[in-house]
Amino acid sequence: MAVSVKNSELIYKSLKNCGVKIVSALPETWLVHLIRFSEEDPDMQLVRLAKEEEGVGISAGAHFAGLKSAMLMQNHGFLASVNGIVSLAQLYRIPLLMIISYRGEMGETDPWQTEGGLRTESTLKALDIPYDIIDSPESVEKKINKAAVLSESSERPVALLITRDLMVE
């Protein structure tokens, strides 16, 4: 298994095209290249977190300062961030662009990812978070741009689930 550098580049370029200046992240296998690009880019502030929920605070601070941000995390990190998403981002109307690796879906080999995978979309729906699934390189730029636009105009969290088909070669 190798994580796709090419598709990671596509995602990163799309985030840059949306004007994202701050990325918060917790390492996850599928996100390694995205985190590396963020770290190597002098025009990007990467914030490595101890726990994903902190990223909601980072994005809120960036929003107050007028900067666009994105969160990179695994779906289990999303599940761990729910109170921050509800009681900060939704309560105070903070735009959140969440790029979430969709572990535990069809083809998952790690048993520990499967329960979280099963509950990711139902949790997003329960929280009224608009989301889309990106499973092919052709739709990356368009879907990221549309999600960024909606999160800014609605001042709410929006999620993009990036899949095995997109991230793994």
Add this chain to the structure above:
Amino acid sequence: MKRIDALQRIYKQLDSKLIITNMGAVAAELYSLGHRKNFFYLEHSMGLASSVGLGLALSKPDIKVIVLDGDGSVLMNLGTFSTIARYNPKNLTHVIFDNESLLSVGGFPTATSTGTNLKDIALSSGVKNAFETKDIDDFESLFEKSINIDTSSVLVSKVEAKGPEKFTMDLGLIENKIEFKRYINSIKED
């Protein structure tokens, strides 16, 4: 030391800085001293006030950011010290009023009443400068030192477990956010 008296001592110093508070007594007492447009009260998401402060400090490196927090909130997000230490923005000061109690919900003792030391945790997490005091004169001088020091800093202020008579504030949550964001947007930077 009472928290309201400590807040009173530093109130004038909060001018032209960006202030983030946690919820409950800190927010209500600061508000009671006089609300300003550069104050943002995070009325929930306990533990995240310092994360908001970090995001702000990294986004506005030339403006001082002061987080006014409580022990109950900080204990919910101890990883914040590690993240702040990693990036170490010199314009970020994290003040923690430690009354060893979850006062706003009935005064249940927190772990700082049974030996947890937030200053030591901050230092061990890599925060370069962390202080603790029980004395109000010391607090005032350590605050001055913390906001001017060349690293991120943590100042733990051990206060009595006494809160305000009322927690209500005549300020909507979204109103506070919009006003705060607009204030930041209006700052002229050199």
